[in-house]
Amino acid sequence: MRHTPLIAALLAALLVTAAGCDRSPPDAAAPAVPASTQPSALPEPVADDRPVILEDTVEGTSDYLVGISYQGDASTYPGLARQLKAYADSAREEMIQAAQSRPRGEDAGSNVPYDLSLSFVEVLRTPQLVSWAADGSSYTGGAHGMPLLARFNWLPAQKKMLTAEELVTDASGWKAISDFAREQLHTRLSQRLEAERIDPAERTRMMRSAGRMIDDGTAPEAAQFAQFEPLPGDAGKLRGLRFVFSPYQVGPYSDGVQTVDVPASVLMPHLAAQYRELFDGGSQR
Template sequence: MILSSLVVLSACDRGQAPAADAPSSQAAGGTPEPGTPEPAPAPEPVELKDVSEVTSDYVVGITYPPSAMKYPGLAAELKRYADDAREDLMQAVAARTEGEAATLYDLSLTFTEVANTPQLFAIAADGSSYTGGAHSSPLLARFVWLPEQQQRLRITDLFPADGDGWAEIASQVRESLHTALSQRLDADELSPGERERMMRDARRMIEDGTGPEAENYSEFEPVVGRDGRIEAIRFVFPPYQVGPYSDGEQVVQLPASALLPYVAEQYRKLFSTR
């Protein structure tokens, strides 16, 4: 089935809907609806402090949105991700030999709020780390939080790993990426031989990176409408997964109408049915 609503977006086109009231996941009287996960115990508060370090060996810049502090469990995950990235940089700095060229290593990481409703809160982590070589290594992660349950929503929660939807999701994502690839190559006005070579190499990367396995789609963002419900899911792919480094981050958006038949029952209430 071909979906005309598929859209490939650049990272800078990411939108955010205003917070809106949406139906509660609890029935009247405070009793959870059947199938709704039990709220997790509240974790200890975690302070998220922006980091700015400049030395003769390295530079580190990490920024957080203040709103992420509302949810300590989420804040802990964001800090853990940033701490791991910084530790990798520090290990690379320590491993440099005395005779190695004094190239300045760096880590740049920004956490950005991309959705904020009573039912969903989402953060995008984007950045890079340079520890030598031709270019930086990309840093990319997405964190979708369920405030009522105080837990992270992962792609295998929405679409079970053994569910029927993965073949269809993979097919639609692959088709959209192939279309975008063809458009980019057309715009470059390449010779027929060069176009064929680049098309062949890039199509192979798309095929390899979009198999119907849940781990290929682990980084995603909910696109939330004015009613607070999910209108679409953006699957985000880092450089190298579905294209060369020069193509950068790539994003494919699938509408809720295409995904809803495959969404786990307990999360369907999060989605728009329009």
């Protein structure tokens, strides 16, 4: 995850505030519960060219701490800026509501404050495509925070987001992308377990369990590949896409965020015609 000095300072403050308090480690035997990477109340986009101000935010009370930062300037694209702000506002509101509704007094349990740490970073800016990444977490009790992860790919000419559903529209395309991603993730898992010199029987068990998570999290459908970043190539073209998977999607929480880079050569046969020119090997208009 990407963290700015602002976010680092907030986390340092959290450690001081919560000194002596403990978030208990997760039970290794407990089944992993998939964590959402989206605030549940994300507003619908509004077609509006009014300026949007994105400001770093640090705030805190005895109940919660908030740290939100923006690395870059999205104000040139009001529609994009509005989406970034809506995501941040929704995550903040959801966490604060949870903090304000938590039990008080003897039923309060842990006194660790709830917190939101969220960083927005500009990944790419070209005349054809502007890409931002949001990474962070929201802690509202339990062993650890809920991961927050979102990617925003803005098409300046069309003034709209480029979504996975629009980028690849046929089932065969998602199968090709799924097959590529699964191969990469399974190979990575096998190499890691082999390097750790785990007992063969335990290694087989872990391969089977983690392998199921990989297959489930890379099912050949747009929803599983909704979060992606462009990979810049030559002459302003893209050499591929980096698909980003949140913790729990293709592995246990301890594996963190995982990514798979899919080259343009794999994508090109399956891209919607109007987006092929964005990639290496795409036709010119």
